[in-house]
Amino acid sequence: MNIDRTCTADEMAARLGALAHPARLHILKHLSSRPACCCKEVVDSLHLAQSTVSQHLKILVEAGLVTYRPERPRSRYEVDRDALAGLSRGVAGLIDLCCANHAAATHIQDDQIGI
16 A cells, blocks of 8 residues: 555546546445445445446446455445545645646736736
8 A cells, every 4th residue: 555645647537537426426425434335235325226336336446446346245345545545635736736836827927017
């Protein structure tokens, strides 16, 4: 586990894309409230079709936000907290950079017009 790692721009884009659906946000919240659970538990909690939940879980797994462990009789899904923390750091860094660049650009514009 590398908890200090910030995700790359490609990872950030893929992970943010995976979060760009309300059902996947609800699934992530549900999974984060327990160590791990099976698809049926998510279906029961969110009242979505099993096929819909499976598709959303697949997207979250492919984006690296959720891990999948095949176990008998049911496979288990779990939030990858390290990946989520890396995404959080990456987004925070991007926002900080954009805000800092905006503040610097505003300051330069103010200086140019004599404010």
